[in-house]
Structures are given as structure tokens and as C-alpha cells.
Amino acid sequence: MHIVTDFAVLIIEFAIVEGSFIKISLLFLRLTFFWMGTIKKIAVLTSGGDSPGMNAAIRSVVRTCAYMKIDCVGIYRGYEGMIEGDFKEMDARSVNNIINKGGTILKSARCDDFRTEKGREKAHKQLLKAGIDAFVVIGGDGSFTGAMFFNQEFDFPVIGIPGTIDNDIFGTTFTLGFDTALNTVVEAIDKIRDTASSHNRLFFIEVMGRDVGHIALNAGVGAGAEEILIPEENLGLDRLLDSLKRSKKSGKSSSIVIVAEGDKTGKNVFELKEYVEEHLPIYDVRVSVLGHMQRGGSPSCYDRVLASRMGVKAVESLLEGKTNLMVGVQDNKLILTPIEKAIKGHTKIDKELIRVSEIMTT
């Protein structure tokens, strides 16, 4: 019955829009998808660390399903909610007024149970019970690893959308939330710089990035940092001291050193402060750990647009019978990468940007 009424609606729409080439083409596209697939109900979930732009991506998935006349279900609390059957039917109106919101309306979790076969089996049963034919997972590499195993074990169609502020996923130049997080970090550093220069102080500022230094490097260049310590390169503590000595000599009134969480000096920001105070007592040093504020806030326009594009691509890909792929962006074009490849590689640190940062500290 559902199919018959949907088809009738499509025919009526065709009659209404007759005369408009673009609309007719879109209608044919929808008709093709409609008859082609066995996928009639798609679920969407957010998983792992949240990032600004996740809500815009949920909105895009839900509205694309509505546009394609496909049912859509939101899964709450990531894979935890999948295992427990915490589902809610969503229509175009369920995602009103969320494009500008940080966090995720579907909530997120890091789920240990989904790492086990037993956990994934439970989740599979819940999806079948709810009549769900495929899902879109918005998250980082941990979330994609789970999706890949799930796909292999149950031949269940999945597509990933990269959502993490770390920008560490292979197969995309930008992950959702990275641009927003950079703007948040730069704004915070600008404020710290005001007080640093008023007191002629040196600040160590810790930013997120457990395994990668993309936030540290980009925000460091954008905010004019003196030194940037990242996991990808250990320049050593001597080099830090030399650079700080040079900076004092050249007449700089304040200095900002950005430290990624996972930097490889072997010292955290507080230990770095003590080390510098001991070796360069001329410096009055303070520490600021930016922490989880970096993950919050309203997404930038870039993240909203990217999320909207990726959501459409994810649903269309599933309807075209594609699976076990991640949507990414390269040269401003959307591309698909096997999830297995996406989780194995990290986006490489930009060597040219490292050189720029070195020149800028002259």
C-alpha cells in the first residue's frame, strides 16, 4: 500500500511540475531510485566524540530520505542505542532548527559492547526488528571500524560520514567540525594573547589532538604562535628553549606556544611550564588547557554546507546499492573511499604549513 500511495504522489508531483526541465529531471532521478532499490528504511546515528556539523548532517540525511520517499529512523546514543533498540522515526520536520546547533540531537557514545561480535549481533537483531535496511554513521575512525565489521558480518549496507574535530580521517581533506573547531581555538588564543602581551608572559596552550596535530598546526599559524608542538614531529626541548631565547632577544613582548594533546616531547603542558621556568627564569609562564570547549558551538558555514552535501551523497549512495564506503571531500568534490582504507590511514600533516609556521616566527 505504501508503495502504491508513494507512486501516486510522485505522479501528481510530475503533473504539477510539468514544464520545468530541472524538476522533471529530479523527478525521474527519484523514480529511478524508487524502483531500483530494496532499501526502504535508512537509519542515522552519531558515534564517538561529537563535532559541530553533526546536526546539519543528521538533518541532511533525514531530509534526503524524505525527498526520496524513504523512511528514516534516528538511532540514539550511537551503537549503544543500536544494541538497545533506542530508535525514533524521523521526518523532515523532526530536524527543524538544528542546522545551527552544536553537539548532536541524537546523542553520542563510545560503545565497548559494539567491539564484540555478541554486541554487534544484538544490534543486528534490533535493526531487523525495526525493518531498517541500511544505516549512515556519522563519526570518526572508531565508529567506522565498528561499521566495517558490521557490514562484513551481516552484509548490511553502511555509509560513513566523517565527523570529528581532529581532521584525522584518510579520504577527505576536511572532516565535519574541523573548521568550526579551528575558529573556536583561534578566537580563544586571540583572547589569551591580549592578557599575555599585557603582562609580557609566555603561555603554553593545550589543544585537542590525541594522535594528530592538525588543529595545533592550523590554529597555531592562524593565531601567530611562536612554537607549535605536534605528535607528528618531535623537535626536542632544546629547540624550544632556543626559539624562546631568540624570541626574547628580538624584542617580542609575549609568546604563545601551542601544544597538541598527543605531542611527543614527553612532557605535558604543566611539565613544559616547569621546564621552561627552570631553564629560562626570565619568562613568566602560564598554562591554558582549552579542553572540550573546542568541540562545542554553532557550526561554521563551511561545516554546515559540507554536512548538507555529505548527507545527500550518503543516502544517494545507499540507494544506488553502494556500501562500506565513506563520503569525503577532495578539491571541493565529493568522493567515496572504502571504509577500510579510511580507517587505516591518517591525513598527513601539511609540511608546507610547518615551513610557513617556521618562517612566521622570525
Ligand code: F6P
Ligand atoms: O574527538 C576526538 C577528540 O577530540 C580528541 O582530540 C580528544 O583527545 C578526545 O576526543 C577526547 O575525547 P573524550 O571526550 O572522550 O574525552
